[in-house]
Structures are given as C-alpha cells and as structure tokens.
Amino acid sequence: MTFLNAIMLLGLAAVAIPIIIHILNRRRAQLVDWAAMQFLEESLTSRSRRILIEEILLMLLRCLLLGMLAFALARPFLRTGRLLVADTADAQDIAIVLDGSLSMTLESAGASSFQRAADEARQVLEVCRAGDAVSVVLAGPTAQPVVATPLSDLDAVRRELEGLRPAGGSMDVPRALNEAVRSLAAGSNLAKKIILITDGHKIGWDLDGRKRWAFLAEEAKESLPAAPVVIVRTLQIPKQWRNVCVGGLRLARAVVGTDRPVRISVTVANTGVGDLEPEGVRLAVDGVELEARLPTAGGQARPTGRIAEGASATVEFDHHFKASGPHVVSAAVLCPDDLPGDNQALHVVNVLKRLPVLVIAGERSTRPLGGDADFLQIALAPPSEERPDPAENLIEPKLVVASDVASVKDFDEYSVVVLADVPRLPASAAERLARYVQGGGGVLIAPGQKADKDFYSGWTGPDGKRITGCRLVEFIDLPVADGAEQRFVHVAPNTIDHPALKLLADPSVSDLASAQIKRRWVLASDDEPGVSVGAAMDNAEPYLIQRQAALGFVLTLAVPLDREFSDLPVHECYLPMVHELVYYLAAPSQPPMNIQPGQQIAFPIPGQISHGDVAEVFTPDGQRHAAELRQRRPDAHRGWLATFSHTAAAGLYRLALPDKALGELATRPAVARNADGVGGVPFVVPGNPEESKLLTLAPEDYARAAEFVNLKRAETLSELTHAIKGGVPGSEIWRVLAVLCAALLLAEILTTRAIALRRQVHLARPVAFGTDQADVEAFRERARQLLQTPSPRKEVPAK
Known part of the structure; x- marks a missing residue:
C-alpha cells in the first residue's frame, strides 16, 4: 500500500x-470525605467499573475516527498487481x-479460453489512448494477420x-511473434508492444529451437x-478436465x-484427468459409417472400453x-469430454488402380528365371487364385533391358524405377533419371557383380x-573350400x-533373418544430410542405404x-519386402492429400482445362476461396496444376x-458435390x-524465452490493461475509509447518547418532603418532642 498524499499522515x-x-x-475529579460513604462503597465500585469501560469505549471510537480520517485524507493506494512497463505518454x-x-477451445465457466482471450483483447482496446494503433494476429500452426498493419480506428479492429x-x-509461437514484429514495423509510432x-x-513454443528465437530477436x-x-x-485452465482424443x-x-x-x-489416448470408458471407435469412409469397435489397451488381449489416465489404446480395422x-x-x-475438437481424425487415401513400375534389367536370359529381373518381375505382379491374371494386380511392371533404356522417352510415366544388376547407364539416361528423382520419383538400385562401381560412385x-548416397567399395564372393562348410551372412x-x-x-x-547371402557389395554411406542406413547385416555391413534427393528417394x-x-x-519375406520397397518409393510421386499446416495444396489436374475455367477451395470453416490454375514446369509433369496456399486451419479442404x-x-463419392453444392478433391x-495433453509452461520456460525477447508476464487482466494505459495496477481506497469514518461518527454519537441515558445526567429528580397539605408547625413540634425524649438505655447486668 502506498499513499498519494502522505503528508496528511x-x-x-x-x-x-x-x-x-x-x-x-480523571485528574480534575475531587475527593470529598463523607461519613455515609462507607454504606455505598460496594455500589460505587461496580458503578465505577462500568463508567470506566464506557469512557474507554468512547475514547477508542474517537481515536479510530480521527485516525481513519487522517488515512482517508492521505489517499491510500492499494496495489493489485505489478508494474510491468514504465509509464509513458507517447x-x-x-x-x-x-x-x-x-x-483454446477448452471451456471453463461456460466460455472457451479463446472467447475469454477475445474478451480480454477487447478490454485492451478499451484502455488504448488517443493515437494508439493496434494490429491483430491469429496464432496457430501458421500466423494469420487478421489486422495486418496497426490501425488507430479501434472500431474496425473490434x-x-x-x-x-x-x-x-498447435500454436507456433516464434512464427506468431515474427508476424507481430512485421506488423509493428508497418506502424508509425515509436513505442512498440506485443x-x-x-x-x-507448452507445445509450439519450441524453446529448444534457439536459432528461431535468435532470428526473432x-x-x-x-x-x-x-x-x-x-x-x-x-489464462487459467481447469485443473480437473476429461478428455480422450x-x-x-x-x-x-x-x-x-x-x-x-x-x-x-x-x-485413442486419454489425456485428461481420471480414467475414461469410451463407448467405442467408429470408422467411416466417404461419410458412410462402417463399424464401431472397442479399443484394446496395451498389454491386453481382448478389447476393453476403459482407458486409464495417461494411457492409450488401439483399434484396428x-x-x-x-x-x-x-x-x-x-x-x-465415442466419448463425451471437455475437448470435443480432438475426438475425430481425418485422413485422405488416394487409392490407385495401377502403379506403373519400370524394371531395367542388366540382361535377358533364355533360361527360365535366369534373367537378372525375372524373380523381381514375378514378385511385383504375382498370380493368385483371386487374381489369376497379373493385369489385375496394383503394380504394373514393365521390363526394359539396360541396352534399350534409350527407348524410354519419359521416366515420369512411372512411379518407381528399379535397376536390377545394371552395369551402367548411358550419360543421358543417368542425367534424366537424376532429374526424375529430384522431381519426386523413386529409384531402387540392386547392383550385381557386373555393376561398374566407378559409374555408381561417380x-x-x-x-x-x-x-546413391554411397560408394560401391568391393564385391564379395564367399568361396567354398574343399570339405569346408559354406559361409553366409544374414540381415x-x-x-x-x-x-x-x-x-x-x-x-x-x-x-528375412534366415535368408542366406553369399555374394554382396560392400557399401560405404556418404556423410551427408539425407543419407541413412536403413538395415545392416550381421557382419555390420550396410544392407540398405537411403538417400533423399529433393522430393524423391533412392534406395541402394x-x-x-x-x-x-x-x-x-x-x-x-521376398514378395512383401519387394512390395513394401516399391510402395515406399512410389509414395512421394503421388499428390500429397494429407498436408501440414501452411503447406501448399498442389493437385495435378487429370483432365482438360479451358480458358475461363476457375478453381476454388472450400475451407474447414465453410468459406470459399479462389485457387490458382497454372501450367506445370517444363522439366516436370506436363499439364495443369491447381494450387492453394492458405491452409493454416486444421480440417478438411475441398478443391x-x-x-x-x-x-x-x-463421379467418386468423396469428390462429388453434395446438395449444398460443396464438393471437390479432398x-x-x-x-x-x-x-x-495440455502441458503448461513452467516459470523456467518463460525465463528461457526471456533470453531473446523482453518478455513480461501479466498474471491478471488489470496488469495487462495498466501495461497499456499506464499507471500501477490498483485503486484508491479513500472512499471506503470515508464510509468507515461516517460509520464511526454515527457509532460515537449513538454510544454517547446511550451512556447519557443510562446515567440520566440531563435530568434533575425533585425531592419532596411531605405533601403540600402537611402542617409545617405541627411537624416541627413533633420533631422537638422526639429530640427532648431521652433514648432508652439497656441495663447492663452485674458482674
């Protein structure tokens, strides 16, 4: 507490x-001896005690009244928060x-945290002074400038x-603060606040990314x-909340x-407080519900509905x-909780009818299964009882001998290219294949004994x-000595x-571990970003090396x-291994349907585009925005491309x-427009x-952020508003003291009145000796007689 007029103290x-x-x-009182006082001592003692108490009570009331009046005149100021920023008139x-x-969608006391945040933002606008300008940034996975430049028209901001x-x-804090800095740079005032x-x-602060915070500073x-x-x-969040996601x-x-x-x-994970028991997990495809199943918690063989706090469970369809x-x-x-926004997950599956794969073999063979890629070709499109015709398989392999690779006009027609024991490629084909990988294609290299290590290494x-991300060091052939057992290595x-x-x-x-490898290449991986060893053999030599080249991958x-x-x-294991490798390499060549926040939607248009055609995107909030139509680059796929960049919000978009x-x-159900006219590629x-999971920041986390920015924490709304309008959070309490002074004055008056009535000091009680009809002379005469009559004495008995 401080005093604005301290001299009045x-x-x-x-x-x-x-x-x-x-x-x-008390000192002015005089003692008067009176013979009859001995009969009143007991009464006077009790009366004196009561009078003393009454006088002390009156004295205290009067002291409090004067003291309270002095405090009120001194104008006491009661702080309710800290002074975050020095006051300035600019x-x-x-x-x-x-x-x-x-x-921020978590509700407390009937309002979500985002609603409370917006209300406090309006309170900030209320306390802004003349000349202040305000911009607004909505922070999520990306930073969206709602009011891009500071405006002094506060009604427009509202x-x-x-x-x-x-x-x-999740909110990306460094990105949001960077956007705020950019908006402040467009303002004209010298003083800047965020x-x-x-x-x-805590999620999204990226406190370990010190380079990002240093860049912000x-x-x-x-x-x-x-x-x-x-x-x-x-803002405060509830301590007890239920959530399953x-x-x-x-x-x-x-x-x-x-x-x-x-x-x-x-x-399914229980990220709230206390155990929860969902009714089940429901799967739907293109809006058609298929089935609902109970989750299976870790370590349990049978499905169970109960999920312990902090635990997770899995459902498989x-x-x-x-x-x-x-x-x-x-x-x-299916579980009611306090954060319903995470009770559903969406995923777009781009189902293929054909997956074209180009297999380049070192040479053909007239012997059955004697060629370099014969086993591979059968594994890619195996016949089965359900699909006796290999044409019904997903993977559609095309075999080309290395000597005829020049006949392949465009590698972009294939999702994956496999080099099966290819000695080397012509320079033009090697250059085109390298560009193919850079554009998102996948290449699988399985070099044989005829492989030119200088070509692959260079x-x-x-x-x-x-x-390739590696060098071919040497080819190892494990010979069998006479009478000796064949030696093998294994994955x-x-x-x-x-x-x-x-x-x-x-x-x-x-x-896979039982497969015997008797002939192999010794590979040496490059120490480069994007190069990794995916598997090794039991002699510690690499079995598979991956290199990411721009958008595509190469597996050796x-x-x-x-x-x-x-x-x-x-x-x-041979067939599933070959298929999984091809699927993995083909994935980047497919248009991404599940994208990260802020990532551009880029959809290759399969049909025809005419002059005047337009493309638009329906965002998760139901808004409609224009998309861009442009031709693809000459060195990439031919045709047209539809792009859209405003993908900050999580949810379903439709092109x-x-x-x-x-x-x-x-005509596909996921693409066709519904009755409201909403549709498109999802x-x-x-x-x-x-x-x-709601992991909140600790004080040391704020301290780490404060190493890069001038960060202050406003624990109350009052601290926040005073940081904008100036002054110290708090209020004067002289009005309260004035009311107390009036109450004390009234109490003193009432107490004084009550004491006066008790003592009856304002009344003169008359004393009457006889009545008005009494004969005074007769009374006097009777008194003389009584005085002249001797009083009877008691006889003292003789000793």
Missing part, C-alpha cells in the same frame, strides 16, 4: 487528543496475438475480433526502432490399391477400397551430390530402421534381387474443379495430437 497525531482529554478529566503500436490452438475463430492445431494472450500450453532489432515489450497474458490414424501401406484390403490402425481415387477416412471416438545429381533384424522393412523386423513373423541394396546371389527369392478437368474423379490438414 501527520494527522494521525490527532489520535492522542481523546486520550489526553480522558486523562485530564502513442504506441500494439500487436495483439491471440492463441488460436485447439486447446469488428475483426467479432467473427474470429480458433485455427486449431500482447500474447494464451492458455500457457535479430528481426525485431533490425526492423523496429527499439526492442518491443512482449507481454504474455496466461484420437491420437493417430495410420494405414499399413503408404500406397493403397484396389487389389486387396488394407489395415487401418486408430490410436480392415477395409477394401473398391474404387480408385481419393477417399476420406474418418475415425471418431553418378551425381543436379545438386552435385552422389545420387540382422535388430538393425532394421527403415519404414519399408519394419513389417519384416520381427523374426517371429518373418523369415547390397545384394541383387535374384537367386544367384542369395536364397532370398525363395523365402516368404472444386470443372467436371471435365476431374475426368472420372468427378485434402486434410491434420491436428497435432500433442495439443491434447
């Missing part, structure tokens, strides 16, 4: 006045950053806040006259075809997509780096780290895929195109499952 000396008067009154530019993440909705996903209103969720230093004050207002929706294969079913795994094209798969957990891409399952081989890593379900095996070098083709541009896709921006 000298008035507290007046408290001594009632005490002095009380002492002086106009200021203010950037308000609203946390629009999924966790209107923008009215229709604002959370973006979903207000971040959030629920304190450097950006603010270069673009602003002074480093802005970043005021973080952290869909933590993931994953398909067993990266490429899905119409040839066979695919397994869909749904992960098998579904056969009969039609090619995009399909929207949704998984929803084969570089447009970036000047080795296209070590515990070294498998590549996604395409994960299904084969368990020896209990795969026989140490062993060819035919029978001459290992017995792998006769093992059960609407004319039917002739979509071709047969226009795309999904997934949310971040970590957003559902």
Whole structure:
C-alpha cells in the first residue's frame, strides 16, 4: 500500500487528543470525605467499573475516527498487481496475438479460453489512448494477420475480433511473434508492444529451437526502432478436465490399391484427468459409417472400453477400397469430454488402380528365371487364385533391358524405377533419371557383380551430390573350400530402421533373418544430410542405404534381387519386402492429400482445362476461396496444376474443379458435390495430437524465452490493461475509509447518547418532603418532642 498524499499522515497525531482529554478529566475529579460513604462503597465500585469501560469505549471510537480520517485524507493506494512497463505518454503500436490452438477451445465457466482471450483483447482496446494503433494476429500452426498493419480506428479492429475463430492445431509461437514484429514495423509510432494472450500450453513454443528465437530477436532489432515489450497474458485452465482424443490414424501401406484390403490402425489416448470408458471407435469412409469397435489397451488381449489416465489404446480395422481415387477416412471416438475438437481424425487415401513400375534389367536370359529381373518381375505382379491374371494386380511392371533404356522417352510415366544388376547407364539416361528423382520419383538400385562401381560412385545429381548416397567399395564372393562348410551372412533384424522393412523386423513373423547371402557389395554411406542406413547385416555391413534427393528417394541394396546371389527369392519375406520397397518409393510421386499446416495444396489436374475455367477451395470453416490454375514446369509433369496456399486451419479442404478437368474423379463419392453444392478433391490438414495433453509452461520456460525477447508476464487482466494505459495496477481506497469514518461518527454519537441515558445526567429528580397539605408547625413540634425524649438505655447486668 502506498499513499498519494502522505503528508496528511501527520494527522494521525490527532489520535492522542481523546486520550489526553480522558486523562485530564480523571485528574480534575475531587475527593470529598463523607461519613455515609462507607454504606455505598460496594455500589460505587461496580458503578465505577462500568463508567470506566464506557469512557474507554468512547475514547477508542474517537481515536479510530480521527485516525481513519487522517488515512482517508492521505489517499491510500492499494496495489493489485505489478508494474510491468514504465509509464509513458507517447502513442504506441500494439500487436495483439491471440492463441488460436485447439486447446483454446477448452471451456471453463461456460466460455472457451479463446472467447475469454477475445474478451480480454477487447478490454485492451478499451484502455488504448488517443493515437494508439493496434494490429491483430491469429496464432496457430501458421500466423494469420487478421489486422495486418496497426490501425488507430479501434472500431474496425473490434469488428475483426467479432467473427474470429480458433485455427486449431498447435500454436507456433516464434512464427506468431515474427508476424507481430512485421506488423509493428508497418506502424508509425515509436513505442512498440506485443500482447500474447494464451492458455500457457507448452507445445509450439519450441524453446529448444534457439536459432528461431535468435532470428526473432535479430528481426525485431533490425526492423523496429527499439526492442518491443512482449507481454504474455496466461489464462487459467481447469485443473480437473476429461478428455480422450484420437491420437493417430495410420494405414499399413503408404500406397493403397484396389487389389486387396488394407489395415487401418486408430490410436485413442486419454489425456485428461481420471480414467475414461469410451463407448467405442467408429470408422467411416466417404461419410458412410462402417463399424464401431472397442479399443484394446496395451498389454491386453481382448478389447476393453476403459482407458486409464495417461494411457492409450488401439483399434484396428480392415477395409477394401473398391474404387480408385481419393477417399476420406474418418475415425471418431465415442466419448463425451471437455475437448470435443480432438475426438475425430481425418485422413485422405488416394487409392490407385495401377502403379506403373519400370524394371531395367542388366540382361535377358533364355533360361527360365535366369534373367537378372525375372524373380523381381514375378514378385511385383504375382498370380493368385483371386487374381489369376497379373493385369489385375496394383503394380504394373514393365521390363526394359539396360541396352534399350534409350527407348524410354519419359521416366515420369512411372512411379518407381528399379535397376536390377545394371552395369551402367548411358550419360543421358543417368542425367534424366537424376532429374526424375529430384522431381519426386523413386529409384531402387540392386547392383550385381557386373555393376561398374566407378559409374555408381561417380553418378551425381543436379545438386552435385552422389545420387546413391554411397560408394560401391568391393564385391564379395564367399568361396567354398574343399570339405569346408559354406559361409553366409544374414540381415540382422535388430538393425532394421527403415519404414519399408519394419513389417519384416520381427523374426517371429518373418523369415528375412534366415535368408542366406553369399555374394554382396560392400557399401560405404556418404556423410551427408539425407543419407541413412536403413538395415545392416550381421557382419555390420550396410544392407540398405537411403538417400533423399529433393522430393524423391533412392534406395541402394547390397545384394541383387535374384537367386544367384542369395536364397532370398525363395523365402516368404521376398514378395512383401519387394512390395513394401516399391510402395515406399512410389509414395512421394503421388499428390500429397494429407498436408501440414501452411503447406501448399498442389493437385495435378487429370483432365482438360479451358480458358475461363476457375478453381476454388472450400475451407474447414465453410468459406470459399479462389485457387490458382497454372501450367506445370517444363522439366516436370506436363499439364495443369491447381494450387492453394492458405491452409493454416486444421480440417478438411475441398478443391472444386470443372467436371471435365476431374475426368472420372468427378463421379467418386468423396469428390462429388453434395446438395449444398460443396464438393471437390479432398485434402486434410491434420491436428497435432500433442495439443491434447495440455502441458503448461513452467516459470523456467518463460525465463528461457526471456533470453531473446523482453518478455513480461501479466498474471491478471488489470496488469495487462495498466501495461497499456499506464499507471500501477490498483485503486484508491479513500472512499471506503470515508464510509468507515461516517460509520464511526454515527457509532460515537449513538454510544454517547446511550451512556447519557443510562446515567440520566440531563435530568434533575425533585425531592419532596411531605405533601403540600402537611402542617409545617405541627411537624416541627413533633420533631422537638422526639429530640427532648431521652433514648432508652439497656441495663447492663452485674458482674
């Protein structure tokens, strides 16, 4: 507590006045001896005690009255918060950053955290002074400038806040603050402030990314006259809340075809407080509900509905997509909770009818299964009882001998290219294949004994780096000595780290580890970004090396895929291994249907585009926006491309195109327009499952951020508003003291009146000796007689 008129505290000396008067009154009393006093001592003692109490009570009331009056005149100021920013009279530019993440939809006291954040933003506008200008940034996975430049028209800013909705996903704090700095740079005032209103969720702050925070500090230093004050207002979230979320929706294969079913795994997690028991998990495809199943918790053999706090469970479905094209798969957990926004997950599956694969073999053979790629070709399109015709398989292989590779006009017509024991490629073909990988194509290299190690080790891409990501050191052939046992090496399952081989890593379900390798290449991986060893053999030599080249991947095996070098083709794992490798390499060549927040939608148009055709996108909030139509680059696929960049919000997007541009896709259930006219090719921006865990920031986390920016924490709304309008959070309490003074004065008057009535000091009680009819003379005479009559004496008995 402070005093705005402290000199008036000298008035507290007046408290001594009632005490002095009380002492002086007691000293002024005189003692008078009176013979009859002995009969009244007992009565006077009781009366004196009561009088003393009454006088002390009156004295205290008068002292309190004078003291309270002195306090009121001193104007006491009671602080309710801290002074975050030094007061200044200059106009200021203010950037308000609203946390629009999924966790801000959590409700408390009938309002979501985002609604409370918007209300506090309006309170900030109310306390802005003349000349202040305000901009607004909606922070989510990307930063959306709602009011891009600071406006002094605060009513316009209020209107923008009215229709604002959370973006979903996780808030990227460094990106949001960078956007706020850019908006402040467009303002004209010298004083700069950033207000971040959030629920304190730790996800998205990226405190380990020190380079990003250092870039933010450097950006603010270069673009602003002074480093802005970043005021973080952290809203309170409930301590007890219930939440179960869909933590993931994953398909067993990266490429899905119409040839066979695919397994869909749904992960359900309990991120709230206390155990929960969902009714089940429901799977739907293109809006058609298929079935609902109970989740299976970890370590349990049978499905159970109960999920313990902090635990997760899995539900698995098998579904056969009969039609090619995009399909929207949704998984929803049936459980009412406090954060319903994460109870559903969406995933777009682009189902293929054909997956063209080009197999380039070193040479043909007239012997059955004697060629370099004969086993591989059969494995890619195997006949079966259900599909006796190989043409019904998803993978459509085309075999070309290395000497005829010049006949391949365009590698872009194939999703994957396989080099099976190819000695070397012509320079033109090697250059075109390198560009093919850079554009998103996949290449699988299985070099044989005839492979030219100088060619593969010197084969570089447009970036000047080795296209294979490794060197072919030497070819090893394990000879058999007379009378000696054949020596082999094997793939070590515990070294498998590549996604395409994960299904084969368990020896209990795969026989990959038993495959005998007798001839192989020794590979030496490059120490370059994007190069990794996906599996090794039991002699520690690499078995598979991957290199990511721009958009595509190259996989190099140490062993060819035919029978001459290992017995792998006769093992059960051979077919699924070949298929998984092809699916993995083909995935980047497919248009991405599940994209990250802020990633551009880029859809290659399969049909025709005419002059005047337009493309538009329906966003998750129901808004309609124009998309861009442009021709593809000459060095990439031919045709047209539809692009859209505003994908900050999590949810389902639909790219609407004319039917002739979509071709047969226009008839697919996931693409066709509904009764409201909404339709188009679906795309999904997934949310971040970590957003559902509500991990709040600790004081040391704020301290780490404060190493790069001038960060202040506003614990109350009062601290926040005073940081804008100036002054110290708090209020004067002299009015309260004035009311107390009036109450004390009234109490003193009433107490004085009550004491006076008790003592009856204002009344004179008359004493009457006899009546008016009494004879005074007769009374006097009777008195004389009584006085003259001697009083009778008692006789004292003789001793």
